Amino acid sequence: MRKFRTGIDNYGLHPLGLSLLEILQWARDNGAEGVHFSGLSPEESKNIDTAYLKDLAQYAASNTLYLEWGGGQHIPFDTETWERKDTSVINLKAAEEAVVLGTRVVRSCSGGLMRWMPESPMTETLLQETAKNIRSQRQMLKDHNVILALETHFEFTTWELLRLFEMCDAEPGDFLGVCLDTMNLLTMLEDPVLAAERILPWVVCTHIKDGAIIIDSKGLVTFPTEIGKGVVNLREIAKRLASLEQEIHLSVEGHGGSFSLPIFDSLFLSKFPDLTLHEFVSLIQMARNGEKALRDGKIAIVEREKWLEICEYRLRKDIKSLRKLLEI
Numbered sequence: 614m615r616k617f618r619t620g621i622d623n624y625g626l627h628p629l630g631l632s633l634l635e636i637l638q639w640a641r642d643n644g645a646e647g648v649h650f651s652g653l654s655p656e657e658s659k660n661i662d663t664a665y666l667k668d669l670a671q672y673a674a675s676n677t678l679y680l681e682w683g684g685g686q687h688i689p690f691d692t693e694t695w696e697r698k699d700t701s702v703i704n705l706k707a708a709e710e711a712v713v714l715g716t717r718v719v720r721s722c723s724g725g726l727m728r729w730m731p732e733s734p735m736t737e738t739l740l741q742e743t744a745k746n747i748r749s750q751r752q753m754l755k756d757h758n759v760i761l762a763l764e765t766h767f768e769f770t771t772w773e774l775l776r777l778f779e780m781c782d783a784e785p786g787d788f789l790g791v792c793l794d795t796m797n798l799l800t801m802l803e804d805p806v807l808a809a810e811r812i813l814p815w816v817v818c819t820h821i822k823d824g825a826i827i828i829d830s831k832g833l834v835t836f837p838t839e840i841g842k843g844v845v846n847l848r849e850i851a852k853r854l855a856s857l858e859q860e861i862h863l864s865v866e867g868h869g870g871s872f873s874l875p876i877f878d879s880l881f882l883s884k885f886p887d888l889t890l891h892e893f894v895s896l897i898q899m900a901r902n903g904e905k906a907l908r909d910g911k912i913a914i915v916e917r918e919k920w921l922e923i924c925e926y927r928l929r930k931d932i933k934s935l936r937k938l939l940e941i
Contacts (some may be wrong), residue, residue: 620864621636621640621645621647621648623649624866632657633669637669646678648680651682651866652720666714686700686703686722687743688700689745692727704719711759719760721792722764722792725768739769755788760787763790763792765798771811799824800872802888804899807892813854813857816861819854819862821847824836827900828904831877834914835874837915844903865932869916869918871914
């Protein structure tokens with residue numbers, strides 16, 4: 614298998630309150646080969662200027678670290694209030710920053726568990742509005758030679774992302790792509806390997822996370838685990854990523870918490886119309902394996918407020934575990 618450069622996403626260290634330069638230093642000192650700065654706090658973003666970005670780029674280059682950027686948004690609404698949001702200014706700023714850093718990748722995430730909230734617009738409405746929004750920014754993205762990498766987050770499934778790209782008249786490698794979050798796919802009721810295959814030509818960056826899925830009284834629960842202890846077949850996903858012409862970096866992301874998927878509610882389940890019986894059965898089989906691992910004490914749900922206590926240990930361990938997994 615092709616050798617990947619393995620690094621981290623800055624979100625995993627967010628509780629420590631480190632500066633961007635300190636995160637790069639942490640990466641260098643702890644065996645990471647780069648950093649995907651997928652998102653910054655409003656305070657951090659406000660204080661970023663060209664001189665600071667150039668310093669980051671110089672530090673990364675002198676320490677042979679890759680850099681990927683974020684801060685993009687694609688849904689033209691505030692996903693808490695559903696008021697209109699102008700993302701053109703947000704994405705222009707992120708694109709200009711990426712140019713200074715010397716990277717084409719700008720991760721985009723609008724956040725929000727839309728299907729979990731009854732007041733949310735229908736997914737088809739969000740797709741139509743998002744496509745219109747992205748089309749209006751197409752030339753800006755092309756002029757800056759950046760790729761807006763939509764994360765496999767909680768806005769759209771991979772099937773829906775493919776339809777969105779078609780609505781935007783986009784081609785892989787042009788101005789739109791995918792940030793492949795391997796664990797979030799479980800939360801969107803997708804088999805991670807099959808989902809990665811669906812979206813493969815569009816992948817330009819990653820959030821590498823292992824995860825588990827279990828059954829509870831309401832349906833399913835998903836949560837991140839240590840790499841190598843969950844049900845996400847990261848080796849099979851890496852094999853597929855290795856087939857791509859473009860260089861893909863594997864950025865380990867970590868966090869606590871869990872996600873409830875009330876699949877026993879027929880209305881909730883109806884919001885995933887592309888879910889096939891084959892894939893649903895695969896998820897149930899994974900849930901059986903997850904329950905056994907949970908009972909045996911091999912995995913556990915880490916509460917979000919506890920992540921601060923273990924984040925450095927987990928990221929160091931996950932980097933080593935990922936490299937070992939890819940060497941097998």
